[in-house]
Amino acid sequence: MTEAAGRNLQEYVENGGTLVVSYFSGIVDEHDAVHDGAYPGPLRDVLGLTVEEFSPLLPGDHVRITGPEGSELAADVWTEFVVPRGADTVWTYTDGLAAGHPAITRHRLGEGTAWYVSTRLAHDGLDALMGWAADDARIAPRGDLPRDVEVVRRSGESGTYLFAINHTSSDAKVPLEAHGTELLTGERAAGRLAVPAGAVRVVRLDG
Numbered sequence: 469m470t471e472a473a474g475r476n477l478q479e480y481v482e483n484g485g486t487l488v489v490s491y492f493s494g495i496v497d498e499h500d501a502v503h504d505g506a507y508p509g510p511l512r513d514v515l516g517l518t519v520e521e522f523s524p525l526l527p528g529d530h531v532r533i534t535g536p537e538g539s540e541l542a543a544d545v546w547t548e549f550v551v552p553r554g555a556d557t558v559w560t561y562t563d564g565l566a567a568g569h570p571a572i573t574r575h576r577l578g579e580g581t582a583w584y585v586s587t588r589l590a591h592d593g594l595d596a597l598m599g600w601a602a603d604d605a606r607i608a609p610r611g612d613l614p615r616d617v618e619v620v621r622r623s624g625e626s627g628t629y630l631f632a633i634n635h636t637s638s639d640a641k642v643p644l645e646a647h648g649t650e651l652l653t654g655e656r657a658a659g660r661l662a663v664p665a666g667a668v669r670v671v672r673l674d675g
Contacts, residue, residue, distance in 0.1 A: 469494045471503075474510020481514055482578030486605040488598070489515060491546050491586045492522070515584045516554030516575030523547045523565045531587065533571040535559035536600075541593035543571070548586040555584065572597065574604070581605065614640040617663060628673045634663040648673040 474494065481487050494511035496502055503509030506518035523546075525531065530544045535558055547566040555575035561567050575582045583601055602609065613619055617640045618633040632642045641660040648671040650657045663669050 469496070469510055470498050471510050474514070477511070477582075478514040478577070481580035481582050484579035486580055486601060486607075487514065487582040488601055489582065489584050491548060491588065512553070514575070514577060514582045515573070516552065516577065516582070517570075517573055517584060518551050518553060519548045519586070520551055521549040523549065525564070529564075531564040531566070532562040533559040533587065534562050535572070539596070541596065542590045543587040543593065544590070545588040546586075547571070550584070550586050555582075558583075561587075612643050614642065617642060628675075630661075630671045630673060632661060632663045632669045632671075634665055634667050637665050639664050642669075644671065644673075646673045646675060 477487055489508075489511060494503070494508035497509075506512055508515065508519055512518050525545055525547060530542055531547060533541050533543060535541070540562070541559065547561060547564055549566055550570040550573065552570055552573055555570075555573035557570040558574050559570075559572035561569050561571045571586055573584045575584070581604060583597075585597065589597060599609075610619070614636075616635045618635060619642055620631045622629050622631070630644070630648070634640050640663050642663055644657060644659060644661050647656065647658040649655070650661070651670045651672055652668070657671050661669055661671060
């Protein structure tokens with residue numbers, strides 16, 4: 469990660485963005501050289517923390533982390549000794565060498581929030597974390613979307629566009645809130661957008 473990229477992410481959060489960063493990020497620069505100062509390099513200010521030591525887990529080892537209202541998540545592969553420097557601890561390591569230390573943190577910065585996940589969560593744990601981050605950002609859930617189909621909507625001077633990426637090996641259909649034109653095929657789209665397995669669709673929405 470470059471220093472410029474770190475500054476961009478900090479400005480994004482300060483201006484109201486929500487950022488979620490995984491473990492062992494921001495360690496080296498564009499030349500694969502370790503950044504000066506404490507880990508995680510250009511991310512430490514936006515995350516509001518430093519990492520004092522890495523503690524990888526042996527193959528097959530797992531740790532538990534506990535959080536709000538006694539919620540418990542499972543993790544493996546990696547742990548870290550995190551020192552909050554403005555960030556709040558949301559989940560804590562329950563066992564392992566890092567027991568008692570922060571596992572997942574949340575840093576309010578400007579108008580936005582930056583989350584740091586210092587371990588590898590199981591799939592259900594990652595789903596739960598992203599749900600909490602979305603709720604915290606007041607993002608309304610879209611329960612009607614197919615699982616593992618990525619949908620992004622962008623608006624600008626040239627119009628409003630919906631991007632759909634099907635990461636699965638099965639065809640999917642994405643609900644549309646408005647009619648539009650699919651730019652890769654030239655076909656009109658209304659109601660539900662067909663996205664073949666492994667394919668991408670881009671719709672310019674009417675109006």
